[in-house]
Each structure stands twice: as C-alpha cells, then as structure tokens.
Amino acid sequence: MSCQNCDGERVINASGRCEDSFTASIDNNEYEGSVPKDLGIGGGEFIEFEYCLDCGQIQGDFPLGKTKLERSSDDDDEEEEEDDEL
Numbered sequence: 001m002s003c004q005n006c007d008g009e010r011v012i013n014a015s016g017r018c019e020d021s022f023t024a025s026i027d028n029n030e031y032e033g034s035v036p037k038d039l040g041i042g043g044g045e046f047i048e049f050e051y052c053l054d055c056g057q058i059q060g061d062f063p064l065g066k067t068k069l070e071r072s073s074d075d076d077d078e079e080e081e082e083d084d085e086l
C-alpha cells in the first residue's frame with residue numbers, strides 16, 4: 001500500500017486495544033471511554049489506523065465530519081445525548 005499523500009511505500013498499520021481507557025481532547029472538551037468511531041482511528045475497544053512514516057499522513061477519508069466530541073462543548077454530561085441543538 002502506498003501513501004495517499006506522498007505515494008511513499010512506508011505506510012505502517014498501528015493498532016492497540018485500550019478497551020474503555022481511551023482519552024481524547026479538543027479545545028476544552030475531554031473524553032474518556034471506548035474509542036469513538038467518528039474519529040477515524042478505529043472504534044470500540046481498539047485504536048487502529050495507518051500512517052506514513054515519510055510524511056506523517058494518516059490514511060483515510062478526510063476531512064471527517066464534526067465529531068461528537070466537538071458537539072458536546074456546552075454540556076458536562078458524561079453520556080452524550082443525541083439532541084442536536086445547532
């Protein structure tokens with residue numbers, strides 16, 4: 001497989017099982033739990049993604065749509081509810 005950005009051949013597949021110990025933050029939003037599927041780096045118990053050792057490009061379909069982590073900026077509830085107020 002060659003890199004979608006630079007056509008280099010040094011694309012590595014990385015994965016790890018983190019169960020519900022995954023954390024992520026963006027702006028002031030912090031998340032801890034299972035891996036959200038909308039971040040493009042796996043989902044559920046596993047982080048999994050491929051990236052290029054030459055240019056650093058993560059392989060996948062980007063840009064991604066707005067994630068739940070970004071949407072939950074105004075509420076402190078741990079459980080995100082799906083009502084879109086935007």
Ligand SMILES: [Zn+2]
Binds near residue numbers: 007008053
């Ligand atoms: Zn590359």
